Amino acid sequence: EAGVTQFPSHSVIEKGQTVTLRCDPISGHDNLYWYRRVMGKEIKFLLHFVKESKQDESGMPNNRFLAERTGGTYSTLKVQPAELEDSGVYFCASSSRAFVYEQYFGPGTRLTVT
Amino acid sequence: GIQVEQSPPDLILQEGANSTLRCNFSDSVNNLQWFHQNPWGQLINLFYIPSGTKQNGRLSATTVATERYSLLYISSSQTTDSGVYFCAVEGFSGGYNKLIFGAGTRLAVHP
Numbered sequence: 001e002a003g004v005t006q007f008p009s010h011s012v013i014e015k016g017q018t019v020t021l022r023c024d025p026i027s028g029h030d031n032l033y034w035y036r037r038v039m040g041k042e043i044k045f046l047l048h049f050v051k052e053s054k055q056d057e058s059g060m061p062n063n064r065f066l067a068e069r070t071g072g073t074y075s076t077l078k079v080q081p082a083e084l085e086d087s088g089v090y091f092c093a094s095s096s097r098a099f100v101y102e103q104y105f106g107p108g109t110r111l112t113v114t
Numbered sequence: 115g116i117q118v119e120q121s122p123p124d125l126i127l128q129e130g131a132n133s134t135l136r137c138n139f140s141d142s143v144n145n146l147q148w149f150h151q152n153p154w155g156q157l158i159n160l161f162y163i164p165s166g167t168k169q170n171g172r173l174s175a176t177t178v179a180t181e182r183y184s185l186l187y188i189s190s191s192q193t194t195d196s197g198v199y200f201c202a203v204e205g206f207s208g209g210y211n212k213l214i215f216g217a218g219t220r221l222a223v224h225p
Contacts, residue, residue: 045213
């Protein structure tokens with residue numbers, strides 16, 4: 001069974017540009033989560049999808065971030081326009097049930113904004 | 115909200131040495147996990163340990179929930195143990211339960 005996959009693995013963009021990150025959860029997992037780790041600090045929760053619905057988006061930093069999960073399968077996280085402080089590693093996780101301790105994490109996308 | 119603090123922030127070991135990583139949390143929790151982020155970026159769940167002690171090979175973890183800390187022990191360290199170790203607790207924030215991570219301990223094991 002394939003794990004959580006994320007694309008791209010690394011993205012370098014200039015300030016003001018747009019970037020879209022993609023996450024493919026484990027097949028059959030209704031719950032999908034986005035996290036990010038900025039500047040070597042703690043990993044912070046961004047949002048939680050249940051199927052195609054946003055269950056909890058309390059961690060989204062501002063309206064430059066837009067997450068979607070059309071059809072309840074893969075998810076995208078768009079940053080527009082990107083700022084320097086958006087640099088970091090963006091993790092995606094999925095779970096079959098909405099238990100936080102059952103999440104499987106992807107390898108992350110390293111975003112560098114210059 | 116719950117605060118999670120990990121120590122030390124950085125640790126350098128010679129292969130074969132033992133180490134202890136610590137995680138302190140500021141409030142009662144229902145769930146605590148230890149993760150290892152390997153050099154390829156993958157986050158691997160090591161232990162789900164809200165209380166008590168668990169062992170898996172050279173790794174073991176102990177959580178003393180009443181005193182709000184957890185310890186991760188690595189014995190006979192190997193170069194493959196290098197990476198970042200994160201502690202995460204389940205906390206209630208923004209109306210929902212979610213994982214709250216510490217800043218991690220970066221471990222480098224040298225041959």
